[in-house]
Amino acid sequence: MNLDQFNDRQKEAILATEGPLLILAGAGSGKTTVVVNKIAYILEQSLARPYQILAITFTNKAANELKDRVEGLIGDGAEGMWIGTFHSVCMKILRRNISLLGYASDFLIYDSADQKTLIKRCLKELGMDEKTFPPKSMLAEISNAKDNLMEPDVFLAAYNGDFRMTKVGELYKLYQKRLFEANALDFDDIIILTVKLFSLDAEVLEFYQNKFRYVFVDEYQDTNNAQYLLTSQLAGKYRNICVVGDDDQSIYKFRGANINNILDFEKEFDQAKVIKLEQNYRSTQNILNAANCVIANNAGRKGKELWTSNGAGDKILLFEADNEYEEADYIGKTIEKLVKVDGMRYCDCAILYRTNVQSRVLETTLSGFGIPYRVLAGLRFYDRKEIKDMLAYLRLVFNPNDNLSLMRVVNEPSRKIGVTTVEKVAAAAAGRDISMFAAMEIADTIPELAKVTEKLLTFTKLIREIQTDTDQTQPSKIIEAVYKRSGYMDMLLSEDSVENQTRIENIQEFILSAEEYEKSSEEPTLFEFLENTALIADVDNYDTEADSVVLMTLHSAKGLEFPAVFLCGLEEGLFPSQRSMYSEEEIEEERRLCYVGITRAKKRLTLSYAMRRSMYGGSVYSKASRFLDEIPQQYVDIVEADRSPKTEVGGRKKAKSQSDLFQEIFERKSAGVRTEPVSYDFKAGDMVVHKKFGTGMILSVTPAGGDVKLEIVFDEVGTKSLMGSFARLKKAQ
DNA sequence: CTGGTAGCTATTTTT
DNA sequence: TAGCTACCAG
Numbered sequence: 001m002n003l004d005q006f007n008d009r010q011k012e013a014i015l016a017t018e019g020p021l022l023i024l025a026g027a028g029s030g031k032t033t034v035v036v037n038k039i040a041y042i043l044e045q046s047l048a049r050p051y052q053i054l055a056i057t058f059t060n061k062a063a064n065e066l067k068d069r070v071e072g073l074i075g076d077g078a079e080g081m082w083i084g085t086f087h088s089v090c091m092k093i094l095r096r097n098i099s100l101l102g103y104a105s106d107f108l109i110y111d112s113a114d115q116k117t118l119i120k121r122c123l124k125e126l127g128m129d130e131k132t133f134p135p136k137s138m139l140a141e142i143s144n145a146k147d148n149l150m151e152p153d154v155f156l157a158a159y160n161g162d163f164r165m166t167k168v169g170e171l172y173k174l175y176q177k178r179l180f181e182a183n184a185l186d187f188d189d190i191i192i193l194t195v196k197l198f199s200l201d202a203e204v205l206e207f208y209q210n211k212f213r214y215v216f217v218d219e220y221q222d223t224n225n226a227q228y229l230l231t232s233q234l235a236g237k238y239r240n241i242c243v244v245g246d247d248d249q250s251i252y253k254f255r256g257a258n259i260n261n262i263l264d265f266e267k268e269f270d271q272a273k274v275i276k277l278e279q280n281y282r283s284t285q286n287i288l289n290a291a292n293c294v295i296a297n298n299a300g301r302k303g304k305e306l307w308t309s310n311g312a313g314d315k316i317l318l319f320e321a322d323n324e325y326e327e328a329d330y331i332g333k334t335i336e337k338l339v340k341v342d343g344m345r346y347c348d349c350a351i352l353y354r355t356n357v358q359s360r361v362l363e364t365t366l367s368g369f370g371i372p373y374r375v376l377a378g379l380r381f382y383d384r385k386e387i388k389d390m391l392a393y394l395r396l397v398f399n400p401n402d403n404l405s406l407m408r409v410v411n412e413p414s415r416k417i418g419v420t421t422v423e424k425v426a427a428a429a430a431g432r433d434i435s436m437f438a439a440m441e442i443a444d445t446i447p448e449l450a451k452v453t454e455k456l457l458t459f460t461k462l463i464r465e466i467q468t469d470t471d472q473t474q475p476s477k478i479i480e481a482v483y484k485r486s487g488y489m490d491m492l493l494s495e496d497s498v499e500n501q502t503r504i505e506n507i508q509e510f511i512l513s514a515e516e517y518e519k520s521s522e523e524p525t526l527f528e529f530l531e532n533t534a535l536i537a538d539v540d541n542y543d544t545e546a547d548s549v550v551l552m553t554l555h556s557a558k559g560l561e562f563p564a565v566f567l568c569g570l571e572e573g574l575f576p577s578q579r580s581m582y583s584e585e586e587i588e589e590e591r592r593l594c595y596v597g598i599t600r601a602k603k604r605l606t607l608s609y610a611m612r613r614s615m616y617g618g619s620v621y622s623k624a625s626r627f628l629d630e631i632p633q634q635y636v637d638i639v640e641a642d643r644s645p646k647t648e649v650g651g652r653k654k655a656k657s658q659s660d661l662f663q664e665i666f667e668r669k670s671a672g673v674r675t676e677p678v679s680y681d682f683k684a685g686d687m688v689v690h691k692k693f694g695t696g697m698i699l700s701v702t703p704a705g706g707d708v709k710l711e712i713v714f715d716e717v718g719t720k721s722l723m724g725s726f727a728r729l730k731k732a733q
Numbered sequence: 734c735t736g737g738t739a740g741c742t743a744t745t746t747t748t
Numbered sequence: 749t750a751g752c753t754a755c756c757a758g
Binding site: 130357614615616617618 | 749750753754
């Protein structure tokens with residue numbers, strides 16, 4: 001291996017193979033390169049065989065990247081290495097050994113939606129009110145307890161005498177019991193049951209401790225307690241544990257990450273070595289200086305100072321907008337300029353914000369400018385209703401005793417089996433100690449179900465038929481059968497709406513993904529397919545490169561980089577968020593988030609905030625974010641707002657900018673004239689997209705009392721007359 | 734059982 | 749504002 005390509009710190013990190021090692025890798029310091037080469041070095045020096053190496057990441061994306069790059073470096077020599085997410089690694093171990101804990105080895109995984117359904121059922125069963133015990137916070141409490149390895153009985157004992165927590169403990173106990181009965185694990189269980197397995201069975205633990213001579217953990221600042229325990233168990237024998245992370249980028253406290261894992265690494269692992277990677281290969285020095293200055297205000301950190309040999313670069317721009325429309329307008333204009341004048345591409349630009357709601361105004365403005373964009377947000381593929389429904393059917397086909405899945409789809413599409421009936425079935429099943437499906441199959445012998453026997457049997461027969469008629473090694477065929485024979489397809493076809501069209505497309509994509517799975521797996525089974533989909537959150541949507549601007553939250557931006565970054569909404573109350581302002585710890589987390597945002601930028605960084613912003617219907621006035629004050633002025637140019645009524649954009653005259661429109665509406669409002677926010681400018685001949693009606697062309701635009709009346713001929717539904725402010729039209733691309 | 738509406742709440746997200 | 753849920757009437 002040619003070590004000359006690395007800087008001294010990197011070299012040191014690669015060569016320090018033995019003993020506990022913390023690589024404190026600043027943003028853009030080449031940490032993946034170091035890990036990849038370190039693994040290659042270990043193999044090259046014959047310090048270990050591939051199967052003796054374990055590398056754990058958080059996301060599938062990171063795992064795949066690591067795998068690909070190691071393979072790229074050493075080719076087939078990588079065969080047998082364990083590179084995977086915490087969850088996939090634990091799954092591998094649990095599938096082999098979970099019987100020691102009383103679960104059957106073909107357990108299923110309950111995702112967050114399943115958890116929510118289950119917790120709601122448990123709440124109902126215990127007569128607990130969802131208002132006083134919100135499902136979401138109940139799950140958070142349970143997750144927290146699990147992270148601290150507290151089982152229900154321990155939890156109950158610990159909170160003995162505390163009325164509320166005793167209730168929570170009872171709920172936790174029932175929840176866990178139901179999971180066990182369903183032979184299901186939630187995401188937390190996957191980790192903590194592995195830890196439990198290791199602590200109960202020395203033999204199993206030893207097996208893995210002997211196996212893994214070298215253990216790597218990526219994004220160590222994001223680990224929770226259970227994950228910390230797991231890694232220290234695994235590395236317990238050889239103690240060759242190399243963790244990589246950046247305490248300044250710890251932004252997931254809200255989902256259990258414990259920054260102390262990285263801060264106290266040397267305390268936990270005796271004689272640990274710490275190597276800081278501070279040379280940055282991504283950004284300009286101005287950007288790094290700003291980042292360094294902001295993060296320096298945090299107390300709970302190891303302390304790092306990023307530097308680069310890239311040169312100072314452009315100054316950071318700061319735009320102080322009157323309102324969010326003006327802010328969006330400026331961003332749009334600037335992107336336009338970057339593309340038309342500076343030769344950048346749209347995909348070089350990213351707009352980052354604290355909360356997802358902020359994307360809306362940006363979106364309308366960008367499409368007004370004709371700028372192509374993508375929003376990375378929210379609904380992941382496997383979270384879509386139609387996909388969840390298909391998965392529930394599949395799980396039912398795999399295991400009819402899965403009550404949760406049964407309840408999800410028994411009346412989807414409508415089979416006139418409503419809540420009352422389902423409750424009766426549940427009661428009958430519980431009384432007989434059989435599954436709901438089994439109860440339905442013998443409905444004719446259950447008096448309470450006499451009236452609905454027919455309907456129930458139609459459903460069970462459907463599932464049985466699909467079981468017998470399809471090939472279990474071809475999940476795609478099973479999905480197709482479910483889709484067509486359950487009536488789901490007819491349901492979607494019965495009403496011709498845009499939503500249904502998307503649903504149909506999604507299901508088709510789902511079938512495709514199943515086919516892909518069949519091709520990639522040596523021995524495809526329905527079971528394995530279900531397991532894969534449970535652990536893969538997304539059919540990764542970001543890599544496919546269209547030339548468009550990306551919009552996303554700061555959290556999603558972690559790990560990415562862009563030549564031009566727009567960091568917007570830098571206002572007290574929004575960023576840092578209102579809810580973080582009562583604790584210094586939380587403010588520090590927000591500050592880390594800001595640090596993450598700044599360090600995404602390679603060349604250009606534009607910061608902005610709006611003095612006034614509409615939130616929750618009302619108008620909110622805010623001060624500039626404290627993080628802006630923390631950036632020394634010498635790195636920043638303040639941009640004056642151009643508030644002239646007409647703006648030239650790309651040589652084309654734009655009728656009215658968003659902010660002007662906003663201004664007008666605002667003035668009319670204060671004058672007592674009731675108006676709705678007007679959509680942007682449309683003229684006859686424009687092609688537009690309506691949420692429900694699809695694509696169409698504007699025939700005429702008539703002003704009508706502060707609004708406009710639009711006559712539009714839609715491809716699908718013919719001519720409609722709509723008010724501009726209500727139509728929520730988008731320009732067709 | 735289903736469809737409609739009144740009322741409430743409101744970061745960040747991976748597995 | 750908007751999206752979701754709980755509750756009620758048919």
